[in-house]
Amino acid sequence: MAAQAVLRSSAPARLLSGSFYIRKGVLASWQHYQSRRPFSNEKVLVELDESTVMKMKNPPVNSLSLDVLTEFSISLEKLEIDRGCRGVILTSAFPKIFSAGLDITEMCGKSAEHYAAFWRAVQEMWLKLYGSNMVTIAAINGSSPAGGCLMAMCCDYRIMADNPKFAIGLNETQLGIVAPFWFKETMVNTVGNRVTEQSLQLGQMYPAPDALKIGLVDKLVTEEKVQSTAVAAMSQWLAVPDHARQITKSIMRKPTIDNLVKHREADINNFVSFITKDSIQKSLQVYMDRLKQKK
């Protein structure tokens, strides 16, 4: 099978602690296996098995903190330069939640320097994932608001658990904040302009069946089958010659990526001046309080 051809030899499944879990299928040798050990840092788990899987593992809800984002980008970069890796499945280690999006506590009560570093890390994650040469498949095994939805949209193909309790969308306006232009452009590239305009203004979260209807996800399967379906889809995508697929992906995505690269510093400045406003800090605080009260 194409996926197996890509993931060369077999190696023991290996779990390493952290916020992500990368399952790497096939290594040429034990030495090669050992050379992948740098994945075993604080926030990244590496499992060496039949397929390459990055599992977010930041309890309780996979919120994307500065540490998690940094680790994600480093891990993805390592896979990117590994010629043995042509595709990655992105999923969550927890049932019922893919990712709660950006860690709201990173955007509350911190210094301007912290906000700038945080936003640069969000940009970096997006640049690396949206611009990846690898085939990227999101196995969305639970809810996925805002930044979680962004990560899923960065992937080439999205499979979601068929459960109307799981919802996905860019809900920023519900928090009193604004999805930046490159979040918007990613969504436009996924579902089109009209659906994006309405979704973003309303901060709409789509239950899985509705997400399928608007094309925000590509396929629904039962929760138990999300990952195996992703593995099957991966082998289909990997059957296409890499160079042709990669150039095509680049033609589709480069203008959007270039737009952020060009305006990156201005975007950071916009974020910092927006998020440091008293009114925005208040909105985020109210939202966090509501989240805690709902229990």
Ligand SMILES: CCCCCCCCCCCCC/C=C/C(=O)SCCNC(=O)CCNC(=O)[C@H](O)C(C)(C)COP(=O)(O)OP(=O)(O)OC[C@H]1O[C@@H](n2cnc3c(N)ncnc32)[C@H](O)[C@@H]1OP(=O)(O)O
């Ligand atoms: C002129 C131009 C100007 C424009 C400039 C624009 C600049 C840019 C502006 C800013 C852009 C920011 C973009 C932001 C993107 C984001 O991603 S914001 C995050 C949005 N996320 C959410 O809204 C999700 C909120 N969470 C939930 O809905 C639920 O928690 C859940 C994910 C559905 C899971 O539910 P459940 O399993 O019931 O768990 P809970 O009990 O709700 O939560 C458990 C604990 O986790 C905490 N938590 C949840 N989400 C987050 C989060 N995103 N960040 C931090 N913490 C989170 C929650 O409070 C609980 O905590 P405890 O009570 O302490 O246990």
